Amino acid sequence: MGKLLKVLSLVLVSLTFVFGTGIDADAKKKKKKIELTEHENAMFDKWEVKPKKRAKAVKDMRKKPKFVGAVKCNGSCHDAYYQAWTKSPHGGTFDLLKPGVRKEAKERVKLDPEKDYTTTPLCLRCHTTGYGQRGGFKPAGSKNKKGKDKSSKIDPEEPNKEQVGCEMCHSVAGGSQLRAVMKSSKGNFTKAETEAYGQRWDYSNVCTRCHTHKNTPFKPEVHDKYKFNFEERKLKVHKIADYWNEDNADQKLEKKDERAKQVGQTEKTPLVIEDFKVNDKGKLKFKKGTKPYNSKKKTFNYK
Numbered sequence: 392m393g394k395l396l397k398v399l400s401l402v403l404v405s406l407t408f409v410f411g412t413g414i415d416a417d418a419k420k421k422k423k424k425i426e427l428t429e430h431e432n433a434m435f436d437k438w439e440v441k442p443k444k445r446a447k448a449v450k451d452m453r454k455k456p457k458f459v460g461a462v463k464c465n466g467s468c469h470d471a472y473y474q475a476w477t478k479s480p481h482g483g484t485f486d487l488l489k490p491g492v493r494k495e496a497k498e499r500v501k502l503d504p505e506k507d508y509t510t511t512p513l514c515l516r517c518h519t520t521g522y523g524q525r526g527g528f529k530p531a532g533s534k535n536k537k538g539k540d541k542s543s544k545i546d547p548e549e550p551n552k553e554q555v556g557c558e559m560c561h562s563v564a565g566g567s568q569l570r571a572v573m574k575s576s577k578g579n580f581t582k583a584e585t586e587a588y589g590q591r592w593d594y595s596n597v598c599t600r601c602h603t604h605k606n607t608p609f610k611p612e613v614h615d616k617y618k619f620n621f622e623e624r625k626l627k628v629h630k631i632a633d634y635w636n637e638d639n640a641d642q643k644l645e646k647k648d649e650r651a652k653q654v655g656q657t658e659k660t661p662l663v664i665e666d667f668k669v670n671d672k673g674k675l676k677f678k679k680g681t682k683p684y685n686s687k688k689k690t691f692n693y694k
């Protein structure tokens with residue numbers, strides 16, 4: 392009798408083990424299953440995204456925005472833009488913070504030409520990508536709570552977050568979400584569609600995050616060359632003409648001209664420009680109400 396009981400309980404235990412874990416796994420699967428909204432499905436229908444691929448795309452689109460870096464915009468999508476950018480003024484902004492570089496310009500505004508400014512928060516705000524924000528550039532010496540090195544890797548062969556990258560002009564708070572939209576839609580998106588996920592089209596406005604901003608040492612009052620004429624300067628941002636080749640020819644933007652006829656919300660009502668300072672603890676702080684994206688409410692702040 393005792394033996395039978397033992398066998399029975401063993402069977403019972405193994406049964407609950409087998410079924411028990413089965414039920415657990417099912418419950419987990421259910422929990423993870425993402426329900427798409429009507430709006431999301433309508434968008435994916437338009438872009439002809441296969442139902443199987445929708446959940447994965449929507450996961451990135453729903454997460455809070457973060458900076459991903461210029462290299463991620465290159466990949467198989469914007470090679471010519473990336474290559475041109477690395478040679479453009481914005482692809483080399485980090486290097487200006489190094490000692491001995493642009494001595495005369497620094498002396499003119501009473502900066503120390505021999506000082507290393509590559510970890511100075513004030514300078515990093517305008518000379519790198521997303522400094523002080525989610526996913527943004529982390530200078531040498533950055534550590535997490537456990538003391539582990541968290542500084543961004545810098546590869547001189549492949550400029551990335553350490554420079555003023557794509558996301559500083561094209562995104563509100565980082566490009567992670569709008570990148571998912573671009574990939575899903577294969578470029579067939581409207582301005583409104585990417586704006587909802589944090590792309591901005593208020594180009595002439597966005598430059599003033601840095602140029603002529605009250606916190607830049609290089610103001611028009613200091614020298615005429617710092618005057619900012621958008622139409623003139625715009626032409627120097629993307630000199631892509633020389634960077635198309637056999638390998639990236641298929642990346643030409645088929646919908647670009649069509650999109651150019653649309654007027655985005657950010658063009659009608661440009662976004663606010665950040666006002667910021669560096670506090671006593673050396674932390675970059677944005678003044679209340681001057682952040683273009685409110686991450687708590689998930690809303691955009693227009694001027």
Ligand code: HEC
Nearest residue numbers: 487493496508513514517601602604606607608609616617
């Ligand atoms: C508010 C944004 C902002 C901040 C803060 C800022 N810069 Fe800049 N910096 C710019 C812009 C914009 C330019 C380009 C100006 C132009 O060419 O019209 C620039 C240009 C420069 C140049 C080149 C100037 C020249 O004439 O060759 C140097 C060097 C430089 N910055 C160093 C620094 C250092 C060091 C700091 C920190 C002490 C700093 N910047 C802080 C926005 C900023």
Ligand code: HEC
Nearest residue numbers: 461464469472473476481555556557560594625628647650
């Ligand atoms: C300094 C700001 C700035 C940076 C940095 C920048 N862009 Fe741009 N980008 C612009 C402006 C301004 C335009 C519009 C140009 C025009 O109208 O002639 C533009 C246009 C584009 C377009 C065409 C969009 C369309 O559909 O009309 C693409 C694609 C693009 N940029 C990709 C990139 C990529 C990729 C990077 C990074 C490797 C990058 N940009 C970095 C300012 C910037």
Ligand code: HEC
Nearest residue numbers: 480484517518555559560594597598600601624625627628
């Ligand atoms: C995040 C900060 C930032 C933003 C935003 C930004 N710039 Fe700049 N820009 C810089 C810095 C820093 C330099 C200095 C580069 C240098 O002197 O080598 C610069 C330099 C330039 C230059 C080269 C100046 C010259 O004649 O040598 C042009 C052109 C320019 N920016 C155009 C633009 C335009 C157009 C926009 C908006 C679409 C824009 N920038 C947005 C930081 C920024």
